[in-house]
Amino acid sequence: MDMGENVLRAARYPFLPEAREFVSKHIDLSLESLEKTGSEAVLKRAVERVKDALILKEVRVMPQHESNYVREMLSFPIAIILVSTIANEYIRRIYSLGESRGAYKRLLKESDEILLLIGEKLGVRGVMDSNNLIRIRIPTYLNLAYIFHEHRWKLVNRIVDKGYVWVNRMEYARLIQIEINNYVYEKTLETLPVTAVPQSFKEAAKTIVETWSRLEVARPGYAASEEKGGNPPCVSMILKRMMAGENTSHFERLVVATFMIAKGREIEEVVELFSKQPDYKYSITKYQVEHLAGLRGGGKKYSVPSCRTILANGLCHPDENCRGIKHPLSYGGKNARGQYGVS
Amino acid sequence: MPEANMEFLKREFFKYYYENLDQLVPPGPIKNREFGFFLDKSRGMLRHKCFINLDEFHNFVLNEVPLDIYVSAARYEDPSNRDMQEKKLISAELFFDIDAEPTVSESEESAWVCQNCGKYDLGTEDKCPVCNSPVERAEIVNENQLNEALKEVKKLVEVLRSDFGIDENHISVFFSGNRGYHVHVDQEEFINITAEGRREIVDYLLIQGFEEKRIMHLLKNRSFYSGDLKGIIGRIYRMILEAGGDKIPRNKRRILKQINEIIEEFKVKVDPVVTIDIHRLMRMPGSINSNSGMVKKRVRLQDLSSFNPLKDAVALGEGETVLRVKAVPRFNLGGKSFGPFKDEEVELPAYAAAYIICKGLGEYVRR
Numbered sequence: 001m002d003m004g005e006n007v008l009r010a011a012r013y014p015f016l017p018e019a020r021e022f023v024s025k026h027i028d029l030s031l032e033s034l035e036k037t038g039s040e041a042v043l044k045r046a047v048e049r050v051k052d053a054l055i056l057k058e059v060r061v062m063p064q065h066e067s068n069y070v071r072e073m074l075s076f077p078i079a080i081i082l083v084s085t086i087a088n089e090y091i092r093r094i095y096s097l098g099e100s101r102g103a104y105k106r107l108l109k110e111s112d113e114i115l116l117l118i119g120e121k122l123g124v125r126g127v128m129d130s131n132n133l134i135r136i137r138i139p140t141y142l143n144l145a146y147i148f149h150e151h152r153w154k155l156v157n158r159i160v161d162k163g164y165v166w167v168n169r170m171e172y173a174r175l176i177q178i179e180i181n182n183y184v185y186e187k188t189l190e191t192l193p194v195t196a197v198p199q200s201f202k203e204a205a206k207t208i209v210e211t212w213s214r215l216e217v218a219r220p221g222y223a224a225s226e227e228k229g230g231n232p233p234c235v236s237m238i239l240k241r242m243m244a245g246e247n248t249s250h251f252e253r254l255v256v257a258t259f260m261i262a263k264g265r266e267i268e269e270v271v272e273l274f275s276k277q278p279d280y281k282y283s284i285t286k287y288q289v290e291h292l293a294g295l296r297g298g299g300k301k302y303s304v305p306s307c308r309t310i311l312a313n314g315l316c317h318p319d320e321n322c323r324g325i326k327h328p329l330s331y332g333g334k335n336a337r338g339q340y341g342v343s
Numbered sequence: 344m345p346e347a348n349m350e351f352l353k354r355e356f357f358k359y360y361y362e363n364l365d366q367l368v369p370p371g372p373i374k375n376r377e378f379g380f381f382l383d384k385s386r387g388m389l390r391h392k393c394f395i396n397l398d399e400f401h402n403f404v405l406n407e408v409p410l411d412i413y414v415s416a417a418r419y420e421d422p423s424n425r426d427m428q429e430k431k432l433i434s435a436e437l438f439f440d441i442d443a444e445p446t447v448s449e450s451e452e453s454a455w456v457c458q459n460c461g462k463y464d465l466g467t468e469d470k471c472p473v474c475n476s477p478v479e480r481a482e483i484v485n486e487n488q489l490n491e492a493l494k495e496v497k498k499l500v501e502v503l504r505s506d507f508g509i510d511e512n513h514i515s516v517f518f519s520g521n522r523g524y525h526v527h528v529d530q531e532e533f534i535n536i537t538a539e540g541r542r543e544i545v546d547y548l549l550i551q552g553f554e555e556k557r558i559m560h561l562l563k564n565r566s567f568y569s570g571d572l573k574g575i576i577g578r579i580y581r582m583i584l585e586a587g588g589d590k591i592p593r594n595k596r597r598i599l600k601q602i603n604e605i606i607e608e609f610k611v612k613v614d615p616v617v618t619i620d621i622h623r624l625m626r627m628p629g630s631i632n633s634n635s636g637m638v639k640k641r642v643r644l645q646d647l648s649s650f651n652p653l654k655d656a657v658a659l660g661e662g663e664t665v666l667r668v669k670a671v672p673r674f675n676l677g678g679k680s681f682g683p684f685k686d687e688e689v690e691l692p693a694y695a696a697a698y699i700i701c702k703g704l705g706e707y708v709r710r
Contacts, residue, residue, distance in 0.1 A: 131571075137532060138507055138508070139532040139533055139535060139536050139540070140532075142536050142537075142539075142540030142541075142543050142544070143535070143536060143537050143540050145543075146537070146539040146540055146542070146543055147539075151552055151554050152554070154543065154546060154547075154552045154553075155543045155544070155546065155547045156543075156546055156547045156550055156551065156552055156553050156575050157552070157553060157554045157557060157576065158574060158576075159572060159573055159574050159576065159577070160506045160507075160547075160573060160574030160575070161505070161506065161508075161573035161574060162505065162506070162508035163507055163508020163509070164508065300552055300553075300554075301551075301552070303552075326539070327539065341616070341617075341620060341623060341624075342379060342388070342413050342623065342624040342625070342626070343438070343440045343519075343525065343614075343617045343623060343624075343625050343626060
């Protein structure tokens with residue numbers, strides 16, 4: 001593999017270690033020097049990355065981006081700086097989703113060899129077996145796959161042997177996507193020395209915030225909720241709409257029902273929550289809630305969708321208590337004291 | 344607990360710890376572990392304790408003679424910090440708890456105490472015949488129940504080895520000292536699994552969220568060579584093929600019923616909460632369990648079949664001890680059978696006396 005190919009790949013996947021290396025080796029990434037070196041084009045591309053994520057929920061990387069590889073590689077750390085400057089939980093999350101989603105789509109087009117190489121570089125090591133399935137270590141799998149709530153991702157439904165679990169190509173790319181999402185998100189949480197951010201960056205960040213408000217994602221009430229152990233904002237907002245008699249989507253109802261069941265609410269209590277829905281019928285709702293609780297059908301209890309899934313469905317409105325959590329059930333539990341037991 | 348009882352227990356525990364201090368070694372590194380203690384029964388747990396080295400820990404144990412000693416399965420950067428987040432988790436051993444389920448049949452094997460009016464007797468009463476309030480049952484676990492738990496332990500070890508690929512050297516089995524078994528896994532990759540990932544392991548062991556339709560699909564197509572199919576799915580699929588012989592049941596409800604029966608047989612009955620709780624304190628290996636006076640004892644994997652908890656985990660001395668007992672069902676300990684006793688003064692070896700006192704069924708009189 002020649003240098004050119006490596007560089008193009010680093011531009012296509014700027015979170016790869018080699019991209020980071022390239023950036024640190026070739027370019028002085030201190031904020032002052034960036035300001036000086038006339039990096040207007042880089043800043044512009046960085047803004048584009050975040051706006052892609054906000055508007056399309058996917059950061060696009062076209063051939064023309066790749067060919068301008070220095071700008072492309074640099075734009076990623078700059079975009080991270082912009083997002084962490086804005087310090088808004090929703091923008092952090094949607095940006096990580098956008099980067100990882102874009103990468104997922106590009107990964108699917110790669111050869112097996114490159115797909116596995118990228119996985120390995122990102123710590124999701126896989127080995128292609130003769131049956132065209134990829135085997136990965138169980139701990140690696142568990143730390144990524146729990147985020148999916150479909151039953152097929154549960155370890156109990158997978159082929160498992162001697163510490164390995166088998167996934168297909170597409171599933172493997174999905175796991176890498178989660179790893180990228182986590183990586184980008186963690187990066188945006190790193191704190192910057194606020195005073196060091198150059199004026200041009202602040203202006204760029206402002207245009208991102210403007211785009212965001214134009215998308216009407218901005219809503220009042222972003223202050224951290226006082227009540228610990230209360231419902232996360234995604235659930236509260238759906239509940240509020242339900243109480244007002246607004247018709248809610250299938251997915252919204254699923255979130256509320258599975259969440260309340262997981263919190264240990266009685267079936268009747270959960271059913272009651274839906275009583276103001278325009279299409280409410282007691283018997284049908286009860287049946288459906290019982291089904292979700294695993295009391296009917298195959299006896300499967302449905303899990304609460306993860307933050308990622310809720311975000312992807314446009315229902316994530318995080319407050320400060322959401323910081324760092326990946327699942328609505330973790331909300332408010334982070335700093336809860338004295339809850340731990342002994343055996 | 345009456346003072347005489349407490350003094351007796353502390354004296355016996357002290358003797359044991361003094362003689363067996365070398366057995367009392369927490370998992371390392373000691374400075375990264377959180378410790379917890381019950382110093383007496385009336386006070387809550389003393390937790391967030393931390394020791395710099397083994398000597399300091401041993402001195403604490405000999406000075407305070409705790410009734411129970413716990414250590415975190417987790418390693419922390421700052422284990423004595425009272426804020427769980429601020430402790431800064433490094434990693435945590437996988438920890439499984441399998442308890443024997445008490446199934447009392449004969450009245451001789453059970454006793455009860457009424458916390459309301461103080462009445463007590465042998466038997467399987469649920470409510471006090473005098474004041475009608477619910478009674479507290481004395482928890483006596485017998486060999487059969489412990490054997491059932493041990494069967495689950497063997498199933499667990501097998502799944503950990505064959506499915507999870509965990510090396511035998513990284514699986515430690517302990518008798519908890521009272522009702523069941525603890526299994527610790529300290530293999531490098533596995534100690535970094537998140538709480539959510541551990542939930543998946545629990546679901547795997549308990550076979551929760553299993554998709555029967557996969558089995559249906561396999562049965563319909565028979566495309567898969569069943570030997571290639573590893574893990575729970577493979578095991579269930581092969582069982583159905585074997586049970587059916589040439590005739591594979593076609594009736595969907597019958598297959599579902601069969602699957603559920605197989606799941607019941609294959610599932611490993613671990614306590615889910617314990618494994619998922621990454622910050623859990625576990626009873627310290629080599630320490631005495633104050634619910635029984637027995638010790639949390641390591642069982643080597645090759646000894647699982649020959650291990651006799653009610654004999655091998657007896658820790659305290661044989662010294663004759665006089666005890667006034669209320670009502671004590673029959674129990675086996677140290678290879679001997681004791682009881683049933685009622686309203687009598689009995690002379691017993693110290694380990695059996697401690698057992699009765701730990702169960703709250705007797706009072707120490709004299710040596």
